[in-house]
Amino acid sequence: MPGNSLPAAVELVRFLPETILVLLGTLIMVLEAVTGDRPKTFLGHLAAAGLGLAACAAVYAHSSPGEAFSGMLVVDGFTTFFRLLVYAVGILTVLSSCQFLTRERANTGEFYALVVFSVAGQSVMVASHELIMIFIGLEISSIATYVLAGFLRDDPRATESAVKYFLLGSFATAFVLYGIAWIYGATGSTELTAIRAAVDTQAGREGAMLAAVAAALMFVGLGFKVSGAPFQMWAPDVYQGAPSPVSAFLSAGPKAAAFAVFLRVFETAFGSIGPLWEPLFWISALLSMTIGNFAALVQGNVKRMLAYSSIAHAGYILVALTARSEVGTAAVMFYLAAYALMNVGAFALLGHLTRKGERFQKVEDLAGLGSAQPLAAALFSIFLLSLIGVPLTAGFFGKFYIFKAALDSGLVWLTVLGLLNSAVGAYYYLRVLVVMYMREASEEVPPVEALSGGLRAALLACSAGTLALGIFPGPVLDFVNRSATLIR
Amino acid sequence: MTDTVLFYVFALLVLGGGVLTITRKSAVHSAIYLIISLIGVGGLYLLQQAEFLFAVQIILYVGGVMLLFLFVIMLVNLEQAATERQFNKQWWIALACVLAVGAELAYVLYRGAAAFQFARPSETPPAPGMGNTEILAQVLFSEYLLPFEVASVLLLVAVVGSVIMAKKRI
Amino acid sequence: MPAAVPLSWYLVLSAVLFSLGVAGFFFRRNIITMFMSIELMLNAVNLSFVAFSFQLKQVSGNIFAFFVMVVAAAEAAVGLAIILTVFKNRATLNVDRIDSMKY
Numbered sequence: 022m023p024g025n026s027l028p029a030a031v032e033l034v035r036f037l038p039e040t041i042l043v044l045l046g047t048l049i050m051v052l053e054a055v056t057g058d059r060p061k062t063f064l065g066h067l068a069a070a071g072l073g074l075a076a077c078a079a080v081y082a083h084s085s086p087g088e089a090f091s092g093m094l095v096v097d098g099f100t101t102f103f104r105l106l107v108y109a110v111g112i113l114t115v116l117s118s119c120q121f122l123t124r125e126r127a128n129t130g131e132f133y134a135l136v137v138f139s140v141a142g143q144s145v146m147v148a149s150h151e152l153i154m155i156f157i158g159l160e161i162s163s164i165a166t167y168v169l170a171g172f173l174r175d176d177p178r179a180t181e182s183a184v185k186y187f188l189l190g191s192f193a194t195a196f197v198l199y200g201i202a203w204i205y206g207a208t209g210s211t212e213l214t215a216i217r218a219a220v221d222t223q224a225g226r227e228g229a230m231l232a233a234v235a236a237a238l239m240f241v242g243l244g245f246k247v248s249g250a251p252f253q254m255w256a257p258d259v260y261q262g263a264p265s266p267v268s269a270f271l272s273a274g275p276k277a278a279a280f281a282v283f284l285r286v287f288e289t290a291f292g293s294i295g296p297l298w299e300p301l302f303w304i305s306a307l308l309s310m311t312i313g314n315f316a317a318l319v320q321g322n323v324k325r326m327l328a329y330s331s332i333a334h335a336g337y338i339l340v341a342l343t344a345r346s347e348v349g350t351a352a353v354m355f356y357l358a359a360y361a362l363m364n365v366g367a368f369a370l371l372g373h374l375t376r377k378g379e380r381f382q383k384v385e386d387l388a389g390l391g392s393a394q395p396l397a398a399a400l401f402s403i404f405l406l407s408l409i410g411v412p413l414t415a416g417f418f419g420k421f422y423i424f425k426a427a428l429d430s431g432l433v434w435l436t437v438l439g440l441l442n443s444a445v446g447a448y449y450y451l452r453v454l455v456v457m458y459m460r461e462a463s464e465e466v467p468p469v470e471a472l473s474g475g476l477r478a479a480l481l482a483c484s485a486g487t488l489a490l491g492i493f494p495g496p497v498l499d500f501v502n503r504s505a506t507l508i509r
Numbered sequence: 510m511t512d513t514v515l516f517y518v519f520a521l522l523v524l525g526g527g528v529l530t531i532t533r534k535s536a537v538h539s540a541i542y543l544i545i546s547l548i549g550v551g552g553l554y555l556l557q558q559a560e561f562l563f564a565v566q567i568i569l570y571v572g573g574v575m576l577l578f579l580f581v582i583m584l585v586n587l588e589q590a591a592t593e594r595q596f597n598k599q600w601w602i603a604l605a606c607v608l609a610v611g612a613e614l615a616y617v618l619y620r621g622a623a624a625f626q627f628a629r630p631s632e633t634p635p636a637p638g639m640g641n642t643e644i645l646a647q648v649l650f651s652e653y654l655l656p657f658e659v660a661s662v663l664l665l666v667a668v669v670g671s672v673i674m675a676k677k678r679i
Numbered sequence: 680m681p682a683a684v685p686l687s688w689y690l691v692l693s694a695v696l697f698s699l700g701v702a703g704f705f706f707r708r709n710i711i712t713m714f715m716s717i718e719l720m721l722n723a724v725n726l727s728f729v730a731f732s733f734q735l736k737q738v739s740g741n742i743f744a745f746f747v748m749v750v751a752a753a754e755a756a757v758g759l760a761i762i763l764t765v766f767k768n769r770a771t772l773n774v775d776r777i778d779s780m781k782y
Contacts, residue, residue: 028654036655043662050669090655131673138666145659153656153743160750161663164757168670171761177768181777184765187758188713188774192704194754195720198747199697202724205740206690206731234614261780325780516684520692523726527696527719531703536711543715546696550722553689557733559741562725562748569748574718574755581759582711585766603705611698615691644738645745653742660749667753674760 032089035096038078038104039148042141045071046134053130061128065119065475068133072111072140079104088150092212095150098504102354103147103281110274110361111140116479117369118266120472124377125264127173135172136270139165143278147285152201152211155282159197159246162275163190170263170271176378182262186271189245189255197242203235204290216290233297239286240301246279249339250308253332257316260328265372265379268324272331272368273361280338280357284350287342289507295345302343303435309336310442317449322382324375326449327367330408333446334360340439341423344430350505352422355498359407359415359490366483367404370397373476374469381466384453389462394469398457403484405450407491410443415490422498515556522549536582544575561642689730697723710762710772714755721751 033040048071049064083101088094115133122128142161149155167190171183205211207228208219223229241252248256260268291298313333320326338360341352374390374397375381391398407414420443427436472480490497526546533539551566649657696719703716725744732740766772 039659047665091652093655131669134669135666135673138662138669141662142666151656153653153746154659157656157659157663157746157750160753161659161666164663164670164753165666167757167761168673171674171764174674174764175768178779180761180765180768181779183761184710184777187761188704188710188717191714191717191754191758192720194750195697195700195717195724198721198724199727201743202727202731205743206727206734209735209737211739211743258778258780512684516688520688523692523696524699527699530715530719531699531707531712536709539712539715543718546719547722550726553692553726554729556684557689557729559729559732559744562729562741562744565745565748569752570722574752577755577759578711578715581763584763585711585772604702607698607702607705610701611695614694614698641738641741645741648738649742649745653739656746660746663750663753667756670757671760674757674764 028090031085031087032094034085035082035087035089035094035148037082038075038108039141039144041071041075041078042137042144045075046137046141049130049134049137053134056130060123061130061133062119062123062475064130064133065115065128068115068137069112069475071137072108072115075144076105076108076112079108092214093151093154094148096148097507098500099281099285099354099507100148102500102504103277104144106277106358106361107140107143107147107274110270110277110365111136113365113369113479113483114266114270114274116475117269117365117372118264119475121264121266121369121372121476124470125173132169132172135165135169139169139270140274143274146278147281150213150285152204152213152286155286156194156197156201159279159282160194162278163194163246166267166271166275169267170259172267173264178262178379179264182259185255186259186263193242193245193252195242196238196245200235200237200239200242203231203238207231207235213285213289217292220291221293229294229297232291233294236287236291236294236298237301240298240305243279243283243286244305247276247283247335247338248309248332249305249335250312250332251305253309253312253335256332257325257328260331260368261322261325261382265324265368265375268328269365269368269372272328273365276331276335277357277361280342280353283342284353285507288345288350299343299345302339303432306336306339306343306435307438309333309339310439311336314442314445314449318445320449321384323371323384323387323453324368324379324382326384326453327364327371330446330449331364333442334364334408336442337420337423337439340432340435341426343432343435344426346426346430347502347505348422348429349426350507351498351501352419352426354501354505355422355490355494356419358497358501359419359487362483362486362490363404363407363414363416366400366480366487367408369476369483370401370404370480373397373472374401376467376469384456385460385463386466387453387457388460388466389457390469391458393462394471397469397472400480400484401457402454403487405454407487409447409450413488413491415487415494417491418494418498419490512556515552519549519552519556522546522552537579540575540578540582543578544571547571547575558641560640561645686730686734690727693723693726693730696720696726708773708775710765710774710777713774714758714762718751718755721747 142158145158167187171180173179208216245252317326317329341349407416410416410420526542529542530539554563700716700720728740728744
């Protein structure tokens with residue numbers, strides 16, 4: 022019974038990062054209202070600083086690990102890693118969107134507030150150890166991103182993207198919820214440790230079958246959220262239509278958080294019925310890699326090509342999930358960090374290169390960039406090479422650990438098919454590089470403006486991170502390996 | 510006995526309303542049938558002693574959400590929409606898939622429903638004399654305090670989001 | 680508990696309602712009706728939650744259903760705002776005609 026329901030101080034510390042983010046989002050909304058018509062770039066810088074503060078709070082919370090709020094939250098290495106990852110994605114997004122939003126005449130505080138709220142939702146998702154909390158975090162993140170996708174309301178592409186994202190997202194949510202309902206019915210709990218205990222006692226009986234159906238329903242829902250095949254059909258339209266900085270955010274933040282939930286739920290709660298759900302991951306991984314890469318081959322639009330490539334990358338990550346081992350978990354975490362850096366960089370820079378109104382998205386529109394804008398071209402090359410998985414970049418080590426984890430778990434066929442897919446993938450990234458450096462710029466395309474301020478800083482940070490993870494992966498890898506042990 | 514009869518009545522409302530929601534051509538008719546279906550669901554809550562949820566279902570769902578739906582339907586041009594094709598060309602493929610999945614779920618439930626009862630019943634049976642709403646309030650503000658607070662952030666985001674989409678000037 | 684109506688009836692009803700929602704989502708072409716189908720699915724989920732809650736004699740299932748309703752309301756507000764914006768831009772709500780990006 023209730024008695025003493027006041028939370029202890031240490032519990033508040035464990036929830037400090039999310040508290041900071043919510044206050045920050047509210048503060049930005051208030052400042053937006055009181056500053057009237059003044060330029061709003063400083064709100065972007067404020068959002069970045071606040072996200073940085075939340076990251077410090079996450080590190081501070083890491084020094085007192087444990088549960089909070091009657092098992093709702095748990096702070097451990099896994100939580101801290103993903104919290105830092107989504108905050109970093111948030112910082113890079115707000116920094117790289119200032120110039121873009123000014124260009125599109127939509128530089129308002131609401132944009133930054135929504136990004137901050139969405140990050141807060143993802144932070145709740147990755148820190149929760151209870152399905153209802155995970156669900157509420159997922160919804161905060163999703164609702165904020167539905168609006169972000171349609172933020173440029175007068176652009177028909179953006180609203181189309183928003184409505185498709187919204188419809189498919191809500192559809193997926195219903196599946197996640199139905200899965201949660203079945204788990205609750207089968208185990209009488211929604212707390213992950215309790216679910217695991219209940220599922221363990223049922224191994225080989227009918228209860229296990231019910232848990233497996235629940236797992237399959239959740240797989241469908243979360244599969245939509247990470248855009249894994251066969252639930253990937255929304256991704257190309259949404260990523261292409263949304264404003265580029267938002268596409269950068271969508272393809273990194275919510276996806277990382279959804280994968281964190283995948284790991285927590287399937288490894289912790291359904292760990293003991295692993296053989297029952299492993300085939301789902303196997304098939305989805307293979308389909309995602311194949312569909313993503315082969316569809317990207319024929320795209321003439323760079324943004325759409327990156328969207329298909331993000332499906333393929335979701336496939337690689339699903340390969341590591343199929344491995345069902347701690348090595349696999351560590352590989353997923355490392356790859357998500359690498360992927361966030363290179364993909365946010367690529368989309369953010371592309372938003373700049375498509376010029377006003379995002380009118381020039383074709384591959385040919387990038388012709389001559391190498392001589393006109395050497396810095397931008399060099400940065401874009403780094404991101405593309407890392408997406409291919411060339412040595413000395415983060416993408417290389419990411420793929421290496423994923424396929425190593427898969428081989429350790431005996432998934433030889435999946436590894437072979439994955440490697441073949443990576444080879445196919447190299448072609449469409451290289452095509453962009455060739456056009457950028459080998460072709461002359463055409464007359465009709467207006468020149469690109471110079472990179473400025475926040476965008477430059479964000480892109481340099483992304484490329485530095487991509488190279489650092491590729492040359493010295495040690496520290497991150499150590500942390501990832503230590504945090505890959507999930508609470509059972 | 511009364512329970513069984515009431516179950517059939519409400520189930521008929523739920524399913525009849527549901528089928529008509531997805532098959533009527535006019536969006537207004539769909540919305541009205543959806544309201545009937547939702548009222549049926551509310552009745553089933555009442556049968557299972559969830560009085561609080563019944564009230565919330567009527568006030569929030571039927572009174573709030575569905576009203577919003579009807580407003581939006583009236584704001585958009587219905588005449589033109591009604592003349593367009595309402596159903597997918599591949600509707601029969603979709604229907605076959607859905608029927609297969611639905612039948613499978615129903616079969617699993619039919620076979621395995623007994624297994625759902627292995628979960629332990631609540632350790633602390635509710636004190637006698639307390640209504641459903643009181644018990645709910647007590648649990649909501651102790652054990653589920655954090656989700657309750659975080660849900661308020663969700664509502665804030667929804668308000669901010671819908672204002673952004675609807676206001677005149679970005 | 681001498682439950683007159685067994686749990687499985689509620690669960691089967693819920694499964695059928697959920698499938699109806701999925702079917703509606705797949706073969707309706709009007710965005711508003713598709714969204715209504717999602718509401719059907721959410722109600723099916725709530726029905727399961729309440730049935731389990733009643734069976735397990737716990738109130739937590741009721742609380743989950745309550746949260747689902749909160750989320751559904753929030754989603755409806757944002758979703759309908761987005762739908763209105765789309766209609767302003769395109770003057771149609773037929774998903775087959777909202778496809779400017781197929782190339």
